[in-house]
Amino acid sequence: xxxxxxxxxxxxxxxxxxxxxxxxxxxxxxxxxxxxxxxxxxxxxxxxxxxxxxxxxxxxxxxxxxxxxxxxxxxxxxxxxxxxxxxxxxxxxxxxxxxxxxxxxxxxxxxxxxxxxxxxxxxxxxxxxxxxxxxxxxxxxxxxxxxxxxxxxxxxxxxxxxxxxxxxxxxxxxxxxxxxxxxxxxxxxxxxxxxxxxxxxxxxxxxxxxxxxxxxxxxxxxxxxxxxxxxxxxxxxxxxxxxxxxxxxxxxxxxxxxxxxxxxxxxxxxxxxxxxxxxxxxxxxxxxxxxxxxxxxxxxxxxxxxxxxxxxxxxxxxxxxxxxxxxxxxxxxxx
Ligand code: TXA
Ligand code: MG
Numbered sequence: 531x532x533x534x535x536x537x538x539x540x541x542x543x544x545x546x547x548x549x550x551x552x553x554x555x556x557x558x559x560x561x562x563x564x565x566x567x568x569x570x571x572x573x574x575x576x577x578x579x580x581x582x583x584x585x586x587x588x589x590x591x592x593x594x595x596x597x598x599x600x601x602x603x604x605x606x607x608x609x610x611x612x613x614x615x616x617x618x619x620x621x622x623x624x625x626x627x628x629x630x631x632x633x634x635x636x637x638x639x640x641x642x643x644x645x646x647x648x649x650x651x652x653x654x655x656x657x658x659x660x661x662x663x664x665x666x667x668x669x670x671x672x673x674x675x676x677x678x679x680x681x682x683x684x685x686x687x688x689x690x691x692x693x694x695x696x697x698x699x700x701x702x703x704x705x706x707x708x709x710x711x712x713x714x715x716x717x718x719x720x721x722x723x724x725x726x727x728x729x730x731x732x733x734x735x736x737x738x739x740x741x742x743x744x745x746x747x748x749x750x751x752x753x754x755x756x757x758x759x760x761x762x763x764x765x766x767x768x769x770x771x772x773x774x775x776x777x778x779x780x781x782x783x784x785x786x787x788x789x790x791x792x793x794x795x796x797x798x799x800x801x802x803x804x805x806x807x808x809x810x811x812x813x814x815x816x817x818x819x820x821x822x823x824x825x826x827x828x829x830x831x832x833x834x835x836x837x838x839x840x841x842x843x844x845x846x847x848x849x850x851x852x853x854x855x856x857x858x859x860x861x862x863x864x865x
Pocket of ligand 2: 682685693
Protein backbone atom coordinates (compact mmCIF):
# COMPACT_ATOMS: atom_id res chain seq x y z
CA UNK A 531 0.00 0.00 0.00
CA UNK A 532 2.74 2.42 0.87
CA UNK A 533 4.81 1.93 -2.27
CA UNK A 534 2.39 3.70 -4.56
CA UNK A 535 2.89 7.06 -2.81
CA UNK A 536 4.30 9.33 -5.51
CA UNK A 537 7.62 11.21 -5.37
CA UNK A 538 8.86 9.46 -2.27
CA UNK A 539 12.44 10.30 -1.52
CA UNK A 540 13.67 7.35 0.53
CA UNK A 541 16.47 6.34 -1.85
CA UNK A 542 18.31 9.59 -1.14
CA UNK A 543 18.41 8.98 2.61
CA UNK A 544 21.71 7.65 3.92
CA UNK A 545 21.05 4.60 6.03
CA UNK A 546 22.84 1.56 7.28
CA UNK A 547 21.01 -1.77 7.05
CA UNK A 548 21.60 -2.35 10.75
CA UNK A 549 19.62 0.82 11.55
CA UNK A 550 16.56 -0.22 9.62
CA UNK A 551 13.41 -1.69 11.02
CA UNK A 552 11.44 -3.93 8.74
CA UNK A 553 8.86 -1.28 8.11
CA UNK A 554 5.94 -1.20 8.40
CA UNK A 555 5.35 -3.09 11.66
CA UNK A 556 2.13 -4.77 12.82
CA UNK A 557 -0.11 -3.62 15.67
CA UNK A 558 1.19 -6.49 17.87
CA UNK A 559 4.82 -5.62 17.15
CA UNK A 560 4.06 -1.99 17.97
CA UNK A 561 2.51 -2.94 21.31
CA UNK A 562 5.52 -5.09 22.13
CA UNK A 563 8.00 -2.33 21.25
CA UNK A 564 6.04 0.27 23.24
CA UNK A 565 5.99 -2.03 26.28
CA UNK A 566 9.80 -2.23 25.97
CA UNK A 567 9.95 1.57 26.34
CA UNK A 568 10.78 1.98 22.63
CA UNK A 569 9.23 4.59 20.35
CA UNK A 570 6.89 3.64 17.49
CA UNK A 571 5.18 5.85 14.91
CA UNK A 572 1.40 5.39 14.73
CA UNK A 573 -1.28 6.71 12.41
CA UNK A 574 -3.91 9.02 13.87
CA UNK A 575 -6.72 10.80 12.02
CA UNK A 576 -4.66 14.03 12.04
CA UNK A 577 -0.99 13.16 11.37
CA UNK A 578 1.35 10.29 12.36
CA UNK A 579 2.51 10.47 15.97
CA UNK A 580 5.84 9.34 17.49
CA UNK A 581 4.55 7.35 20.45
CA UNK A 582 6.13 6.21 23.69
CA UNK A 583 4.62 5.12 27.02
CA UNK A 584 3.65 8.31 28.87
CA UNK A 585 4.56 6.85 32.29
CA UNK A 586 8.08 5.86 31.22
CA UNK A 587 10.96 8.36 31.55
CA UNK A 588 13.01 6.23 29.16
CA UNK A 589 10.36 6.15 26.45
CA UNK A 590 9.57 9.87 26.71
CA UNK A 591 13.29 10.74 26.69
CA UNK A 592 13.61 8.74 23.44
CA UNK A 593 10.78 10.75 21.88
CA UNK A 594 12.61 14.04 22.56
CA UNK A 595 15.94 12.58 21.38
CA UNK A 596 14.51 11.08 18.19
CA UNK A 597 12.80 14.32 17.20
CA UNK A 598 15.57 16.66 18.35
CA UNK A 599 12.81 18.46 20.23
CA UNK A 600 13.55 21.13 22.86
CA UNK A 601 12.75 19.80 26.34
CA UNK A 602 10.63 22.86 27.22
CA UNK A 603 8.04 21.81 24.63
CA UNK A 604 5.48 19.47 26.27
CA UNK A 605 3.83 16.47 24.57
CA UNK A 606 0.22 15.42 23.98
CA UNK A 607 -0.96 12.38 25.96
CA UNK A 608 -3.15 10.00 23.91
CA UNK A 609 -5.68 8.01 25.95
CA UNK A 610 -7.77 4.94 25.14
CA UNK A 611 -10.88 6.29 26.86
CA UNK A 612 -12.35 9.13 28.90
CA UNK A 613 -11.89 7.36 32.21
CA UNK A 614 -8.12 7.24 31.68
CA UNK A 615 -8.14 10.88 30.54
CA UNK A 616 -9.93 11.84 33.77
CA UNK A 617 -7.22 10.15 35.82
CA UNK A 618 -4.63 12.45 34.26
CA UNK A 619 -6.47 15.77 33.85
CA UNK A 620 -9.09 17.69 35.83
CA UNK A 621 -12.35 17.81 33.87
CA UNK A 622 -14.84 20.50 34.86
CA UNK A 623 -18.35 20.56 33.36
CA UNK A 624 -17.16 22.59 30.37
CA UNK A 625 -14.33 20.18 29.58
CA UNK A 626 -16.76 17.26 29.86
CA UNK A 627 -19.10 19.00 27.42
CA UNK A 628 -16.35 19.60 24.86
CA UNK A 629 -15.02 16.04 25.24
CA UNK A 630 -18.52 14.67 24.78
CA UNK A 631 -19.01 16.70 21.59
CA UNK A 632 -15.68 15.98 19.87
CA UNK A 633 -13.99 12.86 21.29
CA UNK A 634 -12.78 10.59 19.98
CA UNK A 635 -11.49 12.98 17.32
CA UNK A 636 -8.97 15.55 16.13
CA UNK A 637 -9.10 17.74 19.25
CA UNK A 638 -6.61 18.19 22.11
CA UNK A 639 -7.58 19.65 25.49
CA UNK A 640 -5.12 21.43 27.75
CA UNK A 641 -6.40 21.03 31.32
CA UNK A 642 -4.90 21.14 34.80
CA UNK A 643 -3.08 17.93 35.67
CA UNK A 644 -4.47 15.74 38.46
CA UNK A 645 -2.36 15.36 41.61
CA UNK A 646 -1.68 11.67 41.01
CA UNK A 647 -1.38 11.58 37.21
CA UNK A 648 0.88 8.69 36.24
CA UNK A 649 3.06 10.56 33.79
CA UNK A 650 6.76 11.01 33.31
CA UNK A 651 7.59 14.60 34.33
CA UNK A 652 9.22 15.06 30.93
CA UNK A 653 5.79 14.87 29.24
CA UNK A 654 4.50 18.15 30.65
CA UNK A 655 7.86 19.98 30.69
CA UNK A 656 7.27 21.22 34.21
CA UNK A 657 3.82 22.77 33.54
CA UNK A 658 0.87 22.20 35.88
CA UNK A 659 -1.34 21.59 32.83
CA UNK A 660 -1.41 18.60 30.49
CA UNK A 661 -2.48 18.22 26.85
CA UNK A 662 -4.67 15.15 26.20
CA UNK A 663 -6.54 13.65 23.33
CA UNK A 664 -8.64 10.57 22.49
CA UNK A 665 -7.79 9.75 18.87
CA UNK A 666 -10.39 8.29 16.53
CA UNK A 667 -8.13 6.35 14.15
CA UNK A 668 -8.92 2.61 14.57
CA UNK A 669 -5.23 1.58 14.60
CA UNK A 670 -4.32 4.16 17.26
CA UNK A 671 -7.34 3.07 19.32
CA UNK A 672 -6.47 -0.61 18.97
CA UNK A 673 -2.90 -0.03 20.16
CA UNK A 674 -3.98 2.21 23.06
CA UNK A 675 -6.52 -0.38 24.18
CA UNK A 676 -3.74 -2.99 24.50
CA UNK A 677 -1.42 -0.86 26.66
CA UNK A 678 -1.51 -0.31 30.40
CA UNK A 679 -0.46 3.36 30.07
CA UNK A 680 -1.49 6.14 27.69
CA UNK A 681 1.14 7.20 25.15
CA UNK A 682 2.81 10.56 24.68
CA UNK A 683 2.99 11.37 20.98
CA UNK A 684 4.15 14.48 19.17
CA UNK A 685 3.93 14.54 15.39
CA UNK A 686 6.40 11.98 13.97
CA UNK A 687 8.76 14.39 12.23
CA UNK A 688 12.18 15.82 13.10
CA UNK A 689 11.52 18.98 15.13
CA UNK A 690 10.66 21.98 12.94
CA UNK A 691 9.95 19.93 9.79
CA UNK A 692 6.67 19.11 8.04
CA UNK A 693 4.32 16.76 9.89
CA UNK A 694 3.93 13.29 8.30
CA UNK A 695 0.62 12.23 6.76
CA UNK A 696 1.81 8.84 5.43
CA UNK A 697 4.02 6.05 6.80
CA UNK A 698 6.59 6.81 4.10
CA UNK A 699 6.93 10.41 5.31
CA UNK A 700 7.91 9.00 8.72
CA UNK A 701 10.42 6.55 7.25
CA UNK A 702 11.89 9.35 5.14
CA UNK A 703 12.03 11.83 8.04
CA UNK A 704 13.91 9.49 10.38
CA UNK A 705 15.91 7.61 7.71
CA UNK A 706 14.08 4.37 8.50
CA UNK A 707 15.22 4.29 12.13
CA UNK A 708 11.72 4.37 13.63
CA UNK A 709 9.24 1.48 13.31
CA UNK A 710 5.95 2.63 11.78
CA UNK A 711 2.46 1.14 11.75
CA UNK A 712 1.02 1.93 8.32
CA UNK A 713 -2.51 3.31 8.39
CA UNK A 714 -2.50 4.91 4.94
CA UNK A 715 -2.97 8.65 4.40
CA UNK A 716 -4.27 10.52 7.47
CA UNK A 717 -7.78 11.83 7.03
CA UNK A 718 -7.48 15.36 8.42
CA UNK A 719 -3.87 15.92 7.25
CA UNK A 720 -3.11 18.69 9.77
CA UNK A 721 -2.56 18.47 13.52
CA UNK A 722 -5.39 18.51 16.07
CA UNK A 723 -7.11 21.68 17.22
CA UNK A 724 -5.78 22.57 20.69
CA UNK A 725 -8.13 24.16 23.25
CA UNK A 726 -7.09 25.23 26.74
CA UNK A 727 -9.98 25.08 29.21
CA UNK A 728 -8.93 26.82 32.40
CA UNK A 729 -11.14 28.72 34.90
CA UNK A 730 -14.27 28.33 32.74
CA UNK A 731 -12.61 30.02 29.73
CA UNK A 732 -11.88 28.31 26.42
CA UNK A 733 -8.84 29.46 24.47
CA UNK A 734 -7.80 28.13 21.07
CA UNK A 735 -4.05 27.51 21.19
CA UNK A 736 -3.82 25.91 17.74
CA UNK A 737 -6.44 25.95 14.97
CA UNK A 738 -7.32 22.66 13.25
CA UNK A 739 -10.14 20.94 11.42
CA UNK A 740 -12.44 21.38 14.43
CA UNK A 741 -13.05 25.10 14.06
CA UNK A 742 -13.80 27.81 16.61
CA UNK A 743 -17.35 28.04 15.32
CA UNK A 744 -17.91 24.30 15.80
CA UNK A 745 -16.77 24.53 19.42
CA UNK A 746 -18.80 27.68 20.09
CA UNK A 747 -21.90 26.02 18.63
CA UNK A 748 -21.37 22.94 20.81
CA UNK A 749 -20.91 24.75 24.13
CA UNK A 750 -22.71 28.09 23.59
CA UNK A 751 -19.84 30.26 24.78
CA UNK A 752 -17.09 32.16 22.98
CA UNK A 753 -13.70 30.63 22.27
CA UNK A 754 -10.90 33.16 22.75
CA UNK A 755 -7.43 33.61 21.31
CA UNK A 756 -4.40 33.35 23.55
CA UNK A 757 -3.70 36.71 25.23
CA UNK A 758 -1.67 35.48 28.11
CA UNK A 759 1.86 34.31 27.22
CA UNK A 760 1.56 31.60 29.87
CA UNK A 761 -1.02 29.57 28.04
CA UNK A 762 0.37 29.87 24.54
CA UNK A 763 1.40 26.37 23.39
CA UNK A 764 5.18 26.41 23.87
CA UNK A 765 5.56 24.52 20.61
CA UNK A 766 3.89 27.16 18.50
CA UNK A 767 7.23 28.58 17.42
CA UNK A 768 7.08 31.09 14.63
CA UNK A 769 9.16 29.09 12.16
CA UNK A 770 7.80 25.57 12.01
CA UNK A 771 6.50 23.08 9.48
CA UNK A 772 9.37 24.13 7.24
CA UNK A 773 10.14 22.58 3.85
CA UNK A 774 13.69 23.16 2.51
CA UNK A 775 12.57 25.66 -0.11
CA UNK A 776 11.36 29.08 1.02
CA UNK A 777 7.60 29.62 0.88
CA UNK A 778 5.95 32.70 -0.67
CA UNK A 779 2.32 33.25 0.36
CA UNK A 780 -0.67 34.83 -1.39
CA UNK A 781 1.04 34.49 -4.77
CA UNK A 782 -0.82 36.09 -7.66
CA UNK A 783 2.07 35.69 -10.11
CA UNK A 784 4.82 33.13 -10.53
CA UNK A 785 8.56 33.88 -10.65
CA UNK A 786 11.05 31.87 -12.67
CA UNK A 787 12.06 28.63 -10.95
CA UNK A 788 9.18 28.66 -8.47
CA UNK A 789 6.83 25.73 -7.94
CA UNK A 790 3.14 26.50 -7.47
CA UNK A 791 0.88 25.25 -4.69
CA UNK A 792 -2.52 26.11 -6.15
CA UNK A 793 -5.99 26.21 -4.62
CA UNK A 794 -9.22 26.26 -6.63
CA UNK A 795 -9.29 27.44 -10.24
CA UNK A 796 -5.90 28.78 -11.35
CA UNK A 797 -6.12 32.25 -12.93
CA UNK A 798 -4.59 32.50 -16.40
CA UNK A 799 -2.59 35.50 -15.23
CA UNK A 800 -0.49 33.12 -13.10
CA UNK A 801 1.18 31.78 -16.29
CA UNK A 802 2.14 28.40 -14.89
CA UNK A 803 3.75 27.20 -18.15
CA UNK A 804 6.37 24.66 -17.24
CA UNK A 805 6.16 25.30 -13.49
CA UNK A 806 5.70 22.29 -11.23
CA UNK A 807 2.17 22.71 -9.92
CA UNK A 808 0.02 20.83 -7.43
CA UNK A 809 -3.53 21.91 -6.63
CA UNK A 810 -4.65 21.45 -2.99
CA UNK A 811 -8.26 21.29 -4.15
CA UNK A 812 -9.41 22.11 -7.66
CA UNK A 813 -12.97 22.29 -6.29
CA UNK A 814 -11.90 24.79 -3.60
CA UNK A 815 -12.75 22.33 -0.79
CA UNK A 816 -10.83 23.35 2.38
CA UNK A 817 -11.01 19.88 4.03
CA UNK A 818 -9.49 18.32 0.90
CA UNK A 819 -6.84 21.08 0.89
CA UNK A 820 -5.90 20.36 4.54
CA UNK A 821 -5.56 16.65 3.81
CA UNK A 822 -3.18 17.35 0.89
CA UNK A 823 -1.24 20.25 2.44
CA UNK A 824 1.87 18.60 3.94
CA UNK A 825 2.11 15.89 1.27
CA UNK A 826 2.03 18.46 -1.54
CA UNK A 827 4.55 20.75 0.18
CA UNK A 828 6.89 17.74 0.40
CA UNK A 829 6.35 16.81 -3.24
CA UNK A 830 7.00 20.33 -4.47
CA UNK A 831 10.04 20.64 -2.20
CA UNK A 832 11.51 17.44 -3.68
CA UNK A 833 11.72 19.23 -7.04
CA UNK A 834 14.18 21.78 -5.54
CA UNK A 835 12.33 24.90 -6.69
CA UNK A 836 13.75 28.38 -5.96
CA UNK A 837 10.64 28.84 -3.80
CA UNK A 838 7.15 27.43 -3.34
CA UNK A 839 4.57 30.05 -4.30
CA UNK A 840 1.19 29.47 -2.62
CA UNK A 841 -2.06 30.87 -3.97
CA UNK A 842 -4.32 32.66 -1.44
CA UNK A 843 -6.42 30.32 0.74
CA UNK A 844 -9.70 31.75 2.16
CA UNK A 845 -9.17 32.57 5.84
CA UNK A 846 -12.36 30.93 7.07
CA UNK A 847 -13.29 27.56 8.60
CA UNK A 848 -10.47 25.03 8.09
CA UNK A 849 -8.72 27.67 5.94
CA UNK A 850 -7.67 29.38 9.21
CA UNK A 851 -5.70 26.26 10.23
CA UNK A 852 -4.21 25.86 6.74
CA UNK A 853 -3.06 29.51 6.73
CA UNK A 854 -1.63 29.07 10.24
CA UNK A 855 0.59 26.19 9.01
CA UNK A 856 1.54 28.04 5.81
CA UNK A 857 2.52 31.20 7.73
CA UNK A 858 4.83 29.14 9.92
CA UNK A 859 6.30 27.40 6.84
CA UNK A 860 6.96 30.85 5.34
CA UNK A 861 8.31 32.47 8.54
CA UNK A 862 11.84 33.84 8.74
CA UNK A 863 13.95 30.84 9.81
CA UNK A 864 16.70 32.89 11.39
CA UNK A 865 14.38 34.29 14.08
O1 TXA B 1 -2.72 16.01 15.85
C1 TXA B 1 -1.92 16.12 16.77
O2 TXA B 1 -2.10 16.85 17.74
C2 TXA B 1 -0.63 15.28 16.66
C3 TXA B 1 -1.04 13.81 16.78
C4 TXA B 1 0.15 12.89 16.74
O3 TXA B 1 -1.79 13.64 17.95
N1 TXA B 1 0.31 15.66 17.65
C5 TXA B 1 0.95 16.85 17.62
O4 TXA B 1 1.87 17.00 18.66
O5 TXA B 1 0.76 17.71 16.78
P1 TXA B 1 2.98 18.14 18.67
O6 TXA B 1 3.88 17.79 19.78
O7 TXA B 1 3.61 18.24 17.32
O8 TXA B 1 2.17 19.43 19.04
C6 TXA B 1 1.62 19.54 20.32
C7 TXA B 1 1.50 20.97 20.73
C8 TXA B 1 2.83 21.68 20.91
O9 TXA B 1 2.75 22.96 20.30
C9 TXA B 1 2.93 21.81 22.42
O10 TXA B 1 3.66 22.95 22.83
C10 TXA B 1 1.47 21.90 22.83
O11 TXA B 1 0.82 21.00 21.99
N2 TXA B 1 1.25 21.53 24.24
C11 TXA B 1 1.47 20.33 24.82
N3 TXA B 1 1.19 20.38 26.14
C12 TXA B 1 0.78 21.64 26.41
C13 TXA B 1 0.35 22.33 27.58
N4 TXA B 1 0.30 21.74 28.76
N5 TXA B 1 0.01 23.64 27.47
C14 TXA B 1 0.04 24.25 26.27
N6 TXA B 1 0.45 23.65 25.12
C15 TXA B 1 0.82 22.37 25.19
MG1 MG C 1 4.51 18.84 15.65
